[in-house]
Amino acid sequence: MSDIDDIDLPDIPRAPVDPSGDGFGSNTILTDADLDRAYPNRPRNKNPTLPFADLYLSLFEPLLANKKKKIGVGIRGTRALKPHEIRRDIIDQFISRWRNEVGNDIYPVLRLILCEKDRDRSVYHLKEKTIGRLLVKVMKINKDSDDGYALVNWKHPGASKSAGDFALRCYEIIRKRPMRTTPGNLTISQVNSMLDSLSLASKEGEQLPIMTEFYNNMNASELMWLIRIIMRQMKVGATERTFFDAWHPDAAALFNISSSLKRVCWELSDLEFRMDPDGKSVSLMSCFQPQLAQFQKRSLDDAVKAMNLTPEDPVFWIEEKLDGERMQMHYENGNFMFWSRKAKDYTRLYGSCFDDGSLTRHLRGAFDTGVKSIILDGEMITWDPRLDCVVSFGTLKTAALEGIRNPYGDGPRPLFRVFDILHLNGECLINYTLQDRRTALERSVKTVVRRLEVHGYEVAREAVEIERALRKVISEASEGLVIKNPRSVYRLNDRNDDWMKVKPEYMTEFGESLDLVVLGGYWGSGTRGGILSSYLCGLRVDGNHLEPGGNPMKFRSFCKVGGGFTANDYSKIAHMTDSQWIPWDPKKPPNEYIEIVAGGRGVDQPDVWIRPDKSIVLEVKAASVIPTDEFRVGKSLRFPRFRHIREDKDWQSALSISELIALKEEVEKEKAEEEKRIEVEKRKQRAGKRIKREYAVLGASDKPADFISSTVQGGPWLFEGHSFYVVSDAATPKKMGKAEMEHLIKSYGGKIYQTKDAVSDTHVIGDRNNVKISALKKEGTHDVIRPAWIFDCIRQHELDLQRGQKGDYILPIEARHVLHATASVERRVAATVDQYGDSYARDLTTEELSKLLQDMPGTFDRTFVVAFAKGLCERDQRELDELPGWMFKTFVIYVDTRDHGEANENLKPTACLALFAGARIAHDLHDIEITHIVASNCQQRLRELREAIKWRPRIPRIITKDWLKSSLEARTVLDEERFLPV
Known part of the structure; x- marks a missing residue:
């Protein structure tokens, strides 16, 4: 591509304009007439909305009880329901009741359920202390009384157990003196109307009458849930994706490209309607949900492997992680709009055209002359020209406001660092590779120094290059790194291994404590x-x-x-x-x-x-x-x-x-000397190594590809003598195109055909119901096996080779591998796993084993496994660092079970515990990445261990098994010195 006009883009029609951009704004209460004019095709409910009390009685409290496992297990057919199935049934029943009794417009209730996603209602200007003061006046109690003090100082401990939970503290105090003891009669529609009024009230005199009306018409439980809605802190035990999937199959996709609950509810009210694939693209002036970076792996090598780079093209990119606010910029013919990651509109702050705002007034000439419209994804940071550096994120809003008041001052200013482009001249680019999008970005955007800049990156091929970059950002007190796969497409509202965070962890302590x-x-x-x-x-x-x-x-x-x-x-x-x-x-x-x-x-x-x-x-x-x-x-x-x-x-x-x-x-001096010493040692080691080079014969077939771990090269060809017909791409457990799947199978000795009937026993591989697979189902002549079976066979093959076993057999097909099968095959696959789902023929992954233990009945000690696995599904990903066990994700633990030359039975379960806690388990003491060694109090063995590790650049900590258990119980990483062997 030579210039902007040469960018070869497909003829993709523009997605419809976001109906939430109705011109009314979020600070306007719309009447039915306004809505009819703005949205003539919106669904209409046939009956009034349900009482607000029904919402908490039939949805919130059952979901919360299921989350805490306090309700009985239901039965679907003859099988007991699991917690996630009970959760879905509760939601399905409520939505079905709404459709039958109210109608197809679910927007009034969904904006209460998913209140944190409702960007059509402005913020309430209410924090905990403000609500506490309002309730004191509403209930006419003395602010200096015990209850008055407890409401305002809700974090302070008292006689109750509600300290730290504001809504629960309110419930305990309100129920002592309620206006109502039975549920009130306010409907969901009336509650929405009152909340609209409350969102526009900025003074206590305006807020107090509304809160009084709520108090007079609700019981204590209703008020508790109302306060959670106002605070936008629901946590009922179900994610937004669960509610979206229950409403419509395309609901999540539409929300990802629009960030609009209104569109999700009103455009997808008919279950028979399905969105066109082209309609699932980002569009101008419509806020989308951006792609997010995956949380970092246990090691830098694991991070590189997770991107599935090929030996022919092992390149990945390293970007500095910026300390700012994720922002998307939309531009069309001189008009701008800005949204944050949380879909908050910042256009007034940064500018709507070239004549206003703290940023856009400086962006004339920022785009190539061929650019008519564009959507950019990046980070808004603060640049201080006097210090000539980026300053902390907390100064961003202040700098933007000052930029409006004094546009050409020399104080801190917003700087938009762009790292992606999603839309150009009417065409959506999310299905292009990152490398192609980067080419379009660099030819579309011109740098406006310290106002708008294209974020740089480094090209890398090995994990050691990440470590070098990480040391550099640590020295500059930066946020960390993001590594990206340049061959990846943009995935809306998703975290995957194509983008991964790498942050500085506790690799070394700062000098002495x-x-x-x-x-x-x-x-x-x-x-x-x-x-x-x-x-x-x-x-x-x-x-x-x-x-x-x-x-x-x-x-x-x-x-x-x-x-x-x-x-x-x-x-x-x-x-x-x-x-x-x-x-x-x-x-x-x-x-x-x-x-x-x-x-x-x-x-x-x-x-x-x-x-x-x-x-x-x-x-x-x-x-x-x-x-x-x-x-x-x-x-x-x-x-x-x-x-x-x-x-x-x-x-x-x-x-x-x-x-x-x-x-x-002193520490900085010692650090510099240590880095110099390590570099000298590395040079000596490299000089002393002799690399054995293998000779290749031109035209000969390749050896098995390095796919999953592949620490063992060569060996038997796994799929030799087997034929395959690949019908579709692989979606799980990793995404892989049809051509890549075929190349992978061939590299392990399999034969590829483009028709199902080439060989009588051809394996048909597919992961989604396309036209070809639908035809195969109708014929009933072939079973369709998911690509997960291929991945499992290869993984087991490599594990067997590492153990010195032959590894020359393919796995029997399990139920999880079957997309479509005949009745005889279904009976056969049922015999490949035990009653708990544990495979007889292959090693389970950590994730599979964790899920198996979660679902397995019994009274054995599953220390935090269930809570950890469940938390991964239900909590916001940003909270992962607070989950039990997740704090061990950067540790490599070796469990030494030797004791006077014999196995120490007391230490054997420790490896399993550490594995569930997020650590990587080292099976060899010579593994240089080991951070901790769990050992017994045997003095002779301790001396042997210390002798074995004393020459390492980073010496592992030797601790007892109590460190793992105590840390999990405390839900934080405890200091190792408390748990040293005696």
Whole structure:
């Protein structure tokens, strides 16, 4: 492609314009007449909407009970239902009832169920404390009474167990003095109308009458769920995808390209209607749900393998992960629109044309003359021209507002870094490869320095190149990296291995751990409700930092620490500081002892504070020290984590500002020397290696391809003597085109035919019901096997070769492998697994084993396996780091079961426990990636282990098995030194 006009794009018609762009805006309450004019074809309900009470009685509470496993197991036919099937049945029954009793317009109720996805109603301007103050006035109780105080200070512990759960705290107080004890009569339509009014009310005088009406017409349970809707914190045990799939097969796809609940409800009210494939494309001025980066793998090698790169084309891209806000820009003939990842409209902030906004007024000439319309995907960050660098994300909105007031000032400004293009001149590009999209991007967009720039990338082929780039971003205190497959297409609202995050983890500690004084505390919420769950820590002001005649007991804020504590740690800290905590008064801060931040901005003020001489010292470890304007010291810790309570130290012997500066300089010097030493060692090792080169015969067939792990080369040809007819692409467990599937099968000795009847026993392979497979089903002459069978055969083949076994047989077909089969085959495949679904012929993957244990009845100890697997499905992906066990994802654990030359039976289950906890299990002590070794207290064996690992650049920690169990129970990674072998 030579220029913009040469970009060869298919003739794809534009998708329909988003009907939510009706011109009314999100701050307008529409009448029925307005809706009729804007949406003449919308579905109409035949009857009034259901009572709001029915929503929580027949949907919310049954779903929540199923989530907590407090309802009986239903029966579908003769088989007991699993929790996810019960969840779907509850939703299906409610939707069916709505269609039968109300009509086909489900929008009124879906905007309450999925309130966080409703962008047609503006925010309520209500936080927990504001709602608490409103309820105090509505119920006419004294704000200084126990209940009045508990509502406003909902995180503070009290006699109840609801601390940290605001809606539950409201329920407990409201039910003591309710206006109603039975469900109210407000309908879902009436509740929506009142919520619309509440969203437009910005002052207490406007909000109070609406909250009073809610209180007078609802019981305590209804009000609890109403508050969850207002706070947009439902968590009923079902995801948006579950509700979308229950409503219509195309609902999720339409939401992905429009971010509009209104479109999903009104365009897909008829189950018989199916969207045209071309209609599932992004379109101009319609907010789409962007592709997201997958969470990082256990190792950099695993990340590279997951992208399924081929030996012929092993290239991948490395991009810096930016510390900003994900943003999409739509442009057409001089008009702009901006949306965030959460579909929030930021057009007024960044600009709607070349004459307004903090950004677009500077973008004249940013597009090639051939560009008429374009959609860009990127990150909005803050650039400070005076510092000549990117500054923290928290300054973005302030910089944008200042850019509107002073468009040509020299202060911080928004900078849009673009890394993808989704639409160009009326054509959707999501089905083009990233490499082709990048070509279109570079020829369409021109750099406007420090306003709009195309984000750069590095071309890489090996995991070691990621490590080099990662060390660079760590030194620059950057967010991390994103690695991308340049051959991948853009997948809306999806996380997959084509884009993966790589973030700095606890690869090394920052020098010695730091001893910090606790200055303040923050009340927790959720599972940590009712206790001080995190602490504000500080450094002692000394030397040149202490004013003449100043208080020697003065401290400056340095970091917040909330990770690594066990219940015993919290209890011990509470005991040691009992009766010493003082409520924080913003009007009278303890400036004599504590400086929070210069200028009154930065870190959140603590809920309580403590005098340094009455406080305790915590030992804290971290990845690095970074500059920040959030804390008064001007620096803070990256990824701080609690390690110990230092009972042997007090405020006078804790770390000071001068000592931190000296320690940081020393660590940086040692780090540079260590990196130099390691590089010298690597050069020596490379020089001493002799690489054995294999000779290839021109025209000879290839050896089996490196597909899954392929640590063993050569060996028997798995599919020799078998014939295959591949009918469709592979969709699961990994995406692979038909041609790639055929090449893979041939590389393992199989023969490929383009007709089912070439050989009598041809294996027909397909993963979706296309025309050819539908014809095969009607004929009934062939079974259709999913590509997953091919992948399982290859995986088992390689595992067998690694164990020294022959590995020359193909697996029997299981039920999970069958897309279509005759009755005789179905009976045969039923005998390939046991009653729990465990295969007799192959090794299960970790995911399969976890699911098997989850569904298996019994009373054995499944420490956190069920909760972990279930949480992966139901929680927002951003919360994965908080799930039990997920914190072990970066660990490589070797379980040493030797004890005086014999097997130690007590340690054998530990490997299974560590595996479920997210760790990779090393089977060889010589694995250089090992981070932890689980061993017994046998002194002779401990000496052998220490001797074996003492020369490694990174020495693994030797710990007892109690470290794994205790960490899982505490739901955080505990300090290893508590669990060293005696």
